[in-house]
Structures are given as structure tokens and as C-alpha cells.
Amino acid sequence: MSNKSLFIKSGFVRAPLQNGVGRYVCQLQRIVLKFCKSHGGSRGIRDFIEQDLVDFAKNSPGTVVYLKPRRHRSPVIVAEYLNGDRVWMSVHQKTHSEITKWIENLRTQQGDVAATRLRKYQYTDHPSIQGPWTPFTFKDPELNTAVLPDPKFGANNRLPVSATEKLRLLFEKQKLSDVQTAE
Incomplete structure (x- = not known):
């Protein structure tokens, strides 16, 4: 184990609260869009806010959306999840379509799983x-x-004779009896 993993939290990859077994609960709790109203690097996020934000809010009613305009700052998206994870992403100079894809990605994941050191590959409650x-x-x-x-331990000794094998044996006996009667 390297020293790098000492500062990464450890855990398991699992569906929180058996999410999806009975019904699906979106794990994205809150998303904060921080942007500048006049800076050119915030153009993509401003386009997203103007065109797609209302549809995003309607399609995900369990997610709270905050808009935070900041002067002369780089645009940032901060996503907070039900398990307490926070994902911070800089979207400086990103286009409208790239931001739409990233927000959809943040909406569908369950937190920052990539920054978790796996203790085991399997987990059960x-x-x-x-x-x-x-x-x-x-055995x-x-x-x-x-x-x-x-x-004594052969696999064929324990298996009963199948119906196909019984028919094949009956056919061979009948064939032998036909040959003997013909002679």
C-alpha cells in the first residue's frame, strides 16, 4: 500500500439503502452553480442556466438547485449527495453541451466513488x-x-439412467432379438 492511500477515505461500493430494489431515490441532494455574469469563461454555464435549468429542475424534483453569481470568478459546480460526499468541478471554458453532460453525470452517480479506497470487493449487510x-x-x-x-467417486456411478439411455438400450435389445429371429 502506498502513502497516497493513507489520506483517501476507505469504504465499500454498494447501493445505499438497497437503492433501486424497491424504488429508486436520486442520491444528488443539492447542486450549486457558481458563475460570473460577465466573464467569458462562464458563457457555457450561463447558456445552461438560460436554456436547460428549468427542465433539469422539473425532471429532478428531489434535487435542490442553487445559483450563486460571483464577480470575476471561474465557474464551478458543487454537487452534494445524501451520503455526505461533495464533488467540486471547475467548468471554466466548457461549452453548454459539455456542462449538460457533466450535470447529468453528477445527477446519476451516488457520490465521489473514485476517491474511495476499496477495502473489499464484496460487501453485505x-x-x-x-x-x-x-x-x-x-463434498x-x-x-x-x-x-x-x-x-466409487466417479460422476457416472451416481447418476440414474436417463430416459434417452433407456430407450437406446430397449432399441438395441429389440434389434438383437430381430436379428436372432431372422436367423
Whole structure:
């Protein structure tokens, strides 16, 4: 582990509160659009505010949208999520379409997952007290001391004869009986 991961918070990638199992809850709680009314670098975000902000607010009623005009500052988008994460993004010199895509991206994610060091690849709210499953979990313990190959542990010895195999055997017997009667 490098020193870089010491300052990154650790956690699990999981759906918060089983989000999407019963119904979907948008994780974006608040979005703040900070921009300058006259600076040229804020042109894209001003175009977004004029053309698409009302539609965005109608399509996502659970998200609070704040507009914060600031003089002579670079435009910034700050997204705050239900799990407490804050994502800060500079949109200086970005076009209207780029800002629309970035805001849609912020709306559909659950926080700043990229800045989280994963502790484990799997996570469950109800861990098993019996331990993890392995391919040998329900195997016969005799198999541990057996010298293989052993016909006792062959896969074909335990399977019952299938209906197709029974029909094939009956056909062969009938064929043999027909050959014997013809002689």
C-alpha cells in the first residue's frame, strides 16, 4: 500500500439503502452553480442556466438547485449527495453541451466513488456466520483421504439412467432379438 492511500477515505461500493430494489431515490441532494455574469469563461454555464435549468429542475424534483453569481470568478459546480460526499468541478471554458453532460453525470452517480479506497470487493449487510462458500463445502469427507481415480467417486456411478439411455438400450435389445429371429 502506498502513502497516497493513507489520506483517501476507505469504504465499500454498494447501493445505499438497497437503492433501486424497491424504488429508486436520486442520491444528488443539492447542486450549486457558481458563475460570473460577465466573464467569458462562464458563457457555457450561463447558456445552461438560460436554456436547460428549468427542465433539469422539473425532471429532478428531489434535487435542490442553487445559483450563486460571483464577480470575476471561474465557474464551478458543487454537487452534494445524501451520503455526505461533495464533488467540486471547475467548468471554466466548457461549452453548454459539455456542462449538460457533466450535470447529468453528477445527477446519476451516488457520490465521489473514485476517491474511495476499496477495502473489499464484496460487501453485505448480513454476513454469513458459517463462513464463505467454497467448491468443497458440501463434498463427502471421504474424498479427502481417497486415492484417485476411484470408481466409487466417479460422476457416472451416481447418476440414474436417463430416459434417452433407456430407450437406446430397449432399441438395441429389440434389434438383437430381430436379428436372432431372422436367423
